[in-house]
Structures are given as structure tokens and as C-alpha cells.
Amino acid sequence: MRKHKRNVFSLVMLSLFLVALPGCTVLNWLGLTNPPKEEAPMGPHQLAAEGMDEFNDRHYKKAIELFKQIKDRYPYSKYAVLAELKTADAHYSLEEYVEAAFEYQDFEKLHPKNDVVPYVIYQTGMCYYNQMLTIDRDQSATESAAKEFERLARTYPNSDYAVKAKARRDKCIRNLADHEYYIGEFYFKSKHYQAALGRFKGILEKYPDVGQYYDTMNYIQKCKAMLVEKAEKEAAQKIQDKKTAPEASPLQEGKTIPSGPKLQETKDAQGLGAPQEATKKKE
Numbered sequence: 001m002r003k004h005k006r007n008v009f010s011l012v013m014l015s016l017f018l019v020a021l022p023g024c025t026v027l028n029w030l031g032l033t034n035p036p037k038e039e040a041p042m043g044p045h046q047l048a049a050e051g052m053d054e055f056n057d058r059h060y061k062k063a064i065e066l067f068k069q070i071k072d073r074y075p076y077s078k079y080a081v082l083a084e085l086k087t088a089d090a091h092y093s094l095e096e097y098v099e100a101a102f103e104y105q106d107f108e109k110l111h112p113k114n115d116v117v118p119y120v121i122y123q124t125g126m127c128y129y130n131q132m133l134t135i136d137r138d139q140s141a142t143e144s145a146a147k148e149f150e151r152l153a154r155t156y157p158n159s160d161y162a163v164k165a166k167a168r169r170d171k172c173i174r175n176l177a178d179h180e181y182y183i184g185e186f187y188f189k190s191k192h193y194q195a196a197l198g199r200f201k202g203i204l205e206k207y208p209d210v211g212q213y214y215d216t217m218n219y220i221q222k223c224k225a226m227l228v229e230k231a232e233k234e235a236a237q238k239i240q241d242k243k244t245a246p247e248a249s250p251l252q253e254g255k256t257i258p259s260g261p262k263l264q265e266t267k268d269a270q271g272l273g274a275p276q277e278a279t280k281k282k283e
Helices: 002-020 023-030 044-056 060-073 078-093 097-110 117-129 140-155 160-189 193-206 213-244 261-269 274-282
Strands: none
Touching: 044 060, 044 078, 060 078, 078 097, 078 117, 097 117, 117 140, 117 160, 140 160, 160 193, 160 213, 193 213
């Protein structure tokens, strides 16, 4: 009887507890509600919009992540083209010039007829331009930048970017000429006149319009004069060495000295054996 009363009391208290709770809470507590739905993935339009918002706020790494989702999940969407271009721009803004150059070049390969290709070529050149070193160091980046700017001017001569690229290209050419001049001077000061002459001649052939003509010609004349002087000194030294050299003995010249009967025959031929014959006749 007591046990029955306890069970009734427990049911009453539970009923009051459930009545006091909100309906949704009761269902959750009893496990009768549907599980929460997963959030639907963003579409290409929404990803592009959020990516551009992050880009404009200078959150470039976050923008790259969003653009990557477009390229991976919606590669044939019209927003994929935007994502490819803005990925390159984001890397450029982060001064990640190697990655940016790769992305720009990839974009041009995929979309060679796109209207933004002149901009892409210019930006590719700028990636190399921003990696240029001083004239006493390697000039590979300078050469690559000059090639991109020249290609832009040749392919899209009427583009606004071709006009912008001209000043950059001129700077590259000047740096390349200064680099050759620097090396030529180094060789000249080190008395490697032939090597210096080759460098200075190369400047006139490759970079005739950079304003170094007279200085370069002056060095060319100096190199030629020093080479002539060097050749004359070497020739005079050879003559002097020949005069002061001791006479070579037969053995040094590779000749053999006759001995035995051959020596006697040689003496006889020179009249040295005549006294011996006279003595025999007298006996």
C-alpha cells in the first residue's frame, strides 16, 4: 500500500513538472523533436559576394579561402572566372609575388581571349618587377619583368596598361644595362680586359639607348689599349727570354755524341789521323 502511494505521488509530481515546462522544451526533453538540419552550403553567388567583401576589407587570406571554394565546387560557374582573377589579386596584395604570378599566368592560359588579359599581363610583369634586386646581384626577375612589359606593348599596344608598362620597362632595361656596366668595370679593375671588353660591347649591342654610350665607348678604347699593351709586353718578354737563355748542349738538343770507331773515323775525316800513317812509313 505504501509503495503504491509513492508511485502515485511520483507520477503527480512528474506531470506538474512537465506542465510547467514550455512545449518545445518538453518535446526536446522527451526526445520527440526532429534533429537540427544541417546548414545548406553557400552557392557560388553568395561565396563570391562574401569573398569580395573580405577582399575589400583587406582580409585577403579569408578571401582566398572563399574563392577557392568557388573554384573547387563550382568550376564551371561564371563566378569561377572572378574567383581565379581575385585569387591572384589577393596574393599580390599580400606581396606573395611568386604565387600571384602563377595565378595570373594560369588565368591567361585558361582565358586567353578575356577582356582583362592586358591587366593580367601587366600584373604578371609587376610580380617580377617587385622582386628586382640591386644591380650588383642576379637580374633574372628584371629580365622576366622586361619581357612581360614588352609582350604587353607588342600584343596590346593601345591598352592603357601598355602605357603604364612603358616606364616600368624602361627602368628594367636601365637596370640590366647598369648590371652589365658594373660587371665590365669589375673585370677591368681586375685586369681581365678581354672579358671587360665583351661586356662593354654587349651594352652597345643590347642597350644602345640607355645613355651610357660615351662612358661605354671610353672603356672599350681603354680595354683595347690595355690588350695591345699586354700583347706588346708579352712579345718583348719572349724576345728577352730567348736572348738570356743559355746555349743548349748537344744532349739538351737531343743529339748523341759519337764514340768508338765512329769517333776515330770522324777524326780521320778531319785530318787528325795523318801523323799515325807517317810514323808507320818511317818504321
